[in-house]
Amino acid sequence: MSQTASSATVVSPADTRSPRFAFVDIARGVALLAMFVYHFAYDLSFFGLIETDIVAEPGWRLFARCIAGSFLTIVGFSLVLATQKGLNRRAYLKRLAMVAGAAALVTLGTWFAMPGNFIFFGILHHIALASLLALPFLRLPVVVVALSAVLAFALPRFIAHPLLDAPWMSWLGFSRAPFQTADFVPVFPWFGCVLTGIVLARLLLPRLAATAFARWRPTARPVRIIAWGGRHSLLVYLVHQPLFIGFLTLVVQFVPPPSPGERAFRAECQRGCGPDVPERLCRAVCACTMDGLKREKLWQKALDDLLSPEEGTRVAELAQSCLRER
Numbered sequence: 571m572s573q574t575a576s577s578a579t580v581v582s583p584a585d586t587r588s589p590r591f592a593f594v595d596i597a598r599g600v601a602l603l604a605m606f607v608y609h610f611a612y613d614l615s616f617f618g619l620i621e622t623d624i625v626a627e628p629g630w631r632l633f634a635r636c637i638a639g640s641f642l643t644i645v646g647f648s649l650v651l652a653t654q655k656g657l658n659r660r661a662y663l664k665r666l667a668m669v670a671g672a673a674a675l676v677t678l679g680t681w682f683a684m685p686g687n688f689i690f691f692g693i694l695h696h697i698a699l700a701s702l703l704a705l706p707f708l709r710l711p712v713v714v715v716a717l718s719a720v721l722a723f724a725l726p727r728f729i730a731h732p733l734l735d736a737p738w739m740s741w742l743g744f745s746r747a748p749f750q751t752a753d754f755v756p757v758f759p760w761f762g763c764v765l766t767g768i769v770l771a772r773l774l775l776p777r778l779a780a781t782a783f784a785r786w787r788p789t790a791r792p793v794r795i796i797a798w799g800g801r802h803s804l805l806v807y808l809v810h811q812p813l814f815i816g817f818l819t820l821v822v823q824f825v826p827p828p829s830p831g832e833r834a835f836r837a838e839c840q841r842g843c844g845p846d847v848p849e850r851l852c853r854a855v856c857a858c859t860m861d862g863l864k865r866e867k868l869w870q871k872a873l874d875d876l877l878s879p880e881e882g883t884r885v886a887e888l889a890q891s892c893l894r895e896r
Contacts, residue, residue, distance in 0.1 A: 673695040
């Protein structure tokens with residue numbers, strides 16, 4: 571390796587003060603806000619405070635994947651930005667240790683909180699490993715990195731082997747065996763997002779460096795708060811879920827979630843509404859009917875399917891009354 575190439579790879583900390591672009595912090599902060607929305611909805615579903623099964627709902631699943639992809643793309647972009655003047659080993663290793671330590675905390679915490687669904691390779695685990703795997707790609711030709719990204723996205727579709735179905739191999743992303751975990755971001759195909767971020771940074775940063783956009787700093791307070799969150803994303807990530815869960819734990823003490831019987835009744839009632847009834851109206855009528863059954867002491871009989879013909883007629887009258895009120 572030539573002296574020039576060597577000095578470009580590892581230099582002293584004093585020489586590696588890469589410029590901080592506010593738009594990167596803001597992008598990371600916006601991704602955090604999206605993550606807040608998803609995790610709060612997930613927690614509401616977990617506590618039974620909403621009827622939607624967030625994990626099973628296709629729209630929410632897509633939303634979660636978009637959030638993970640945006641974070642990992644920003645990871646790749648930020649790696650290029652941080653190493654424009656060379657790799658500051660001390661800063662890099664410190665950051666890597668923080669992310670890996672946070673990932674270990676997540677695994678440990680979820681192991682005790684939900685042992686049947688604990689996180690063994692989530693977003694933080696991926697970021698820690700990707701921060702190592704991405705280093706060679708920071709100096710490879712952009713075309714090679716782009717092709718590698720395409721390959722990373724495609725590999726899970728073509729690679730399958732019984733050995734890869736073993737639990738200890740699932741983190742690679744090739745396993746076809748079912749398993750339970752609250753967050754799973756395997757190496758493939760998700761490393762493709764990190765490589766995509768590297769490609770974007772290497773194409774865009776040389777063109778942005780001398781522009782006013784690179785020097786822009788937010789002045790509006792809301793945007794500055796978002797940028798602050800982006801700069802301290804690891805801390806925010808670790809803190810937000812305990813806060814959400816603690817808050818909702820208090821909420822359910824005063825607003826108990828629907829019982830299994832109530833959820834089953836609402837689901838059955840809503841299936842009976844038919845395609846011509848708007849979903850919001852259907853939910854309102856079913857909730858009103860359930861309240862009417864409880865008020866007239868028919869609720870338990872309805873759950874046990876022990877209603878007399880007269881009581882069945884009364885249930886229909888309650889539903890019609892609820893519909894007219896809407």
